[in-house]
Amino acid sequence: MTLLEINNLSKHFRSGGRDVTALDDVSLTLDPGQTLGLAGASGSGKSTLARIVMRLLPPDGGSIRFAGEDWLALSGKDLRRRRAKIQMVFQDVLGAFNPRATVASVLDDPLRIHEIVPKSDRPRKIAELLDRVGLQANLADRSIRDVSGGQRQRIAIARAIATDPALIVLDEAVSALDVSIRGKVLELLVELQRERDIAYLFVSHDLAVLRAVSHRITVMDGGRLVETGPARQVIDNPQSTAARALVSAVPRLRIQTPQGHSYEP
Amino acid sequence: MSTLCEIRDLSVTYHDQPNPAVGHVTLDIEAGGRLAIIGESGSGKSTLARTLAGLLPPRTRVTGEIQWTGGTPPRPGRDLGFVFQDPSSSLNPVLTIGEQVAEGARQHLGLGWKQALARTQEMLERVRIAQADRMLRAFPHQLSGGQRQRVAIAAALAAKPKILIADEATSALDVVVQAEIVALLDDLVRDAQMTLIFITHDIALASGFADRVAIFKDGRLVEAGPTASVLAAPAQGYTRTLLQSHLDLTSPPLVEEAAT
Numbered sequence: 268m269t270l271l272e273i274n275n276l277s278k279h280f281r282s283g284g285r286d287v288t289a290l291d292d293v294s295l296t297l298d299p300g301q302t303l304g305l306a307g308a309s310g311s312g313k314s315t316l317a318r319i320v321m322r323l324l325p326p327d328g329g330s331i332r333f334a335g336e337d338w339l340a341l342s343g344k345d346l347r348r349r350r351a352k353i354q355m356v357f358q359d360v361l362g363a364f365n366p367r368a369t370v371a372s373v374l375d376d377p378l379r380i381h382e383i384v385p386k387s388d389r390p391r392k393i394a395e396l397l398d399r400v401g402l403q404a405n406l407a408d409r410s411i412r413d414v415s416g417g418q419r420q421r422i423a424i425a426r427a428i429a430t431d432p433a434l435i436v437l438d439e440a441v442s443a444l445d446v447s448i449r450g451k452v453l454e455l456l457v458e459l460q461r462e463r464d465i466a467y468l469f470v471s472h473d474l475a476v477l478r479a480v481s482h483r484i485t486v487m488d489g490g491r492l493v494e495t496g497p498a499r500q501v502i503d504n505p506q507s508t509a510a511r512a513l514v515s516a517v518p519r520l521r522i523q524t525p526q527g528h529s530y531e532p
Numbered sequence: 533m534s535t536l537c538e539i540r541d542l543s544v545t546y547h548d549q550p551n552p553a554v555g556h557v558t559l560d561i562e563a564g565g566r567l568a569i570i571g572e573s574g575s576g577k578s579t580l581a582r583t584l585a586g587l588l589p590p591r592t593r594v595t596g597e598i599q600w601t602g603g604t605p606p607r608p609g610r611d612l613g614f615v616f617q618d619p620s621s622s623l624n625p626v627l628t629i630g631e632q633v634a635e636g637a638r639q640h641l642g643l644g645w646k647q648a649l650a651r652t653q654e655m656l657e658r659v660r661i662a663q664a665d666r667m668l669r670a671f672p673h674q675l676s677g678g679q680r681q682r683v684a685i686a687a688a689l690a691a692k693p694k695i696l697i698a699d700e701a702t703s704a705l706d707v708v709v710q711a712e713i714v715a716l717l718d719d720l721v722r723d724a725q726m727t728l729i730f731i732t733h734d735i736a737l738a739s740g741f742a743d744r745v746a747i748f749k750d751g752r753l754v755e756a757g758p759t760a761s762v763l764a765a766p767a768q769g770y771t772r773t774l775l776q777s778h779l780d781l782t783s784p785p786l787v788e789e790a791a792t
């Protein structure tokens with residue numbers, strides 16, 4: 268069964284003399300336990316799509332079905348109850364947290380609001396969540412501002428998995444992580460996916476990351492989806508101009524030998 | 533090349549923290565060079581950057597020495613531009629894009645508002661913001677993540693600083709725009725003798741343009757030197773691990789392929 272089905276979504280922004288078509292007739296589907304990688308130039312509409320799926324922004328037109336229901340028609344208590352099932356890791360992690368929050372309170376909120384575990388069990392659950400994303404439990408009492416950028420990204424991921432969601436929208440969720448930790452977080456996400464059949468809509472500018480975790484990849488350009496296919500096909504043999512430009516601009520590791528010869532390992 | 537600053541046995545401990553975030557770092561930064569700082573999450577890269585810029589929170593304990601050639605530390609905003617890792621820390625949510633970028637140019641280059649706005653538009657174009665003239669009146673929340681990052685870069689560069697510290701400043705940009713921004717920074721280093729301190733987790737990106745790299749782990753400087761020699765013949769196991777964990781388009785996927 269399809270978990271997420273998006274049909275003909277459109278969104279326009281008009282403000283301060285600017286007139287932007289952020290989404291233009293976007294349709295896609297995502298099955299449980301699958302990852303759809305979403306790539307595209309800066310400003311092409313990826314976060315707008317993510318925010319509409321999260322119901323943080325209304326579309327101008329189009330429809331979304333989530334778990335068999337008309338997702339855009341839900342409101343009030345029904346929406347609040349189902350919200351636990353879709354989580355998001357935002358691109359601007361710091362901006363997405365209450366600046367006065369501590370690490371513990373960031374993780375405590377979803378556990379409390381969605382009644383995931385009884386109160387007495389929450390500290391244990393928080394420590395467990397931190398551990399899963401490779402962070403030490405002693406960070407719990409720190410202010411969310413007083414941790415490093417990569418630590419904050421991992422806290423956001425821990426918050427997203429706290430409610431046992433069916434879908435997580437990840438918007439540049441691993442972009443500030445160094446290679447070793449990023450590798451671990453990606454492995455964790457894939458492991459959680461296998462364990463709990465979570466689907467990911469994975470937005471990233473990093474094609475190597477998308478290639479590693481996606482079943483399919485879709486490429487956006489100027490608000491439109493211009494190419495969709497199995498991950499390998501889109502990366503190895505891109506068809507659209509947008510996808511080709513992205514693939515060819517990926518920085519290659521250049522190692523110069525002392526004689527001045529350069530090679531790419 | 534002359535030295536811009538000499539860091540000697542620098543340790544930085546945040547208020548109420550048992551352990552230093554940066555410990556015993558000794559490093560020379562060359563004037564007019566491109567230094568890439570690479571290392572693990574939480575290893576102290578941003579802390580070192582904030583220390584150089586004089587932007588540490590109150591009650592942080594700093595020991596050791598930072599000697600600036602010329603004696604006085606650079607003034608943030610004027611001599612030194614800083615792009616923060618989180619764009620929301622670089623931009624003021626209640627100012628328009630035009631106001632934030634023009635402010636630096638107006639204050640430090642002594643321009644009037646009109647000239648400052650012209651300089652702003654030029655800078656926005658240089659960081660590849662489309663419809664730059666219309667962007668002047670937009671607010672940060674109306675921009676995409678990558679657009680915000682580019683505005684933060686434009687704001688940091690508007691006052692023509694002699695030093696730019698870019699903390700993961702291109703991490704949310706698509707690779708095409710990222711390459712253009714790196715080329716812009718490269719031009720500024722070459723033509724305006726700017727010193728670039730570039731913090732990144734992307735070792736491939738650094739390998740393409742940094743003259744020198746400094747590798748951090750657990751608050752320590754693991755090794756530093758010319759990019760070519762550090763990457764071709766890493767002296768430390770951690771640097772080798774970093775090179776090996778580099779993910780590229782040919783790395784084996786973690787999930788099974790979808791059927792065609």
Ligand SMILES: Nc1ncnc2c1ncn2[C@@H]1O[C@H](COP(=O)(O)OP(=O)(O)OP(=O)(O)O)[C@@H](O)[C@H]1O
Nearest residue numbers: 413414415416417546553573574575576577578579
């Ligand atoms: N204001 C603060 N108060 C207390 N501890 C802090 C503060 N800022 C950072 N730290 C801690 O200092 C250490 C170094 O952080 P720093 O931000 O310098 O790391 P980083 O190398 O930039 O990491 P990242 O790649 O994740 O951004 C981390 O353990 C972090 O939790």
Ligand SMILES: Nc1ncnc2c1ncn2[C@@H]1O[C@H](COP(=O)(O)OP(=O)(O)OP(=O)(O)O)[C@@H](O)[C@H]1O
Nearest residue numbers: 280289309310311312313314315674676677678679
């Ligand atoms: N609230 C808003 N008001 C006006 N314009 C907006 C608003 N939000 C987004 N936009 C514009 O819509 C377009 C798409 O933005 P979006 O954030 O979806 O891009 P993106 O693909 O996520 O880019 P990036 O890779 O830079 O994060 C951009 O041109 C942006 O400036």
Ligand SMILES: [Mg+2]
Nearest residue numbers: 314358676677
């Ligand atoms: Mg975005």
Ligand SMILES: [Mg+2]
Nearest residue numbers: 415416578617
């Ligand atoms: Mg940092």
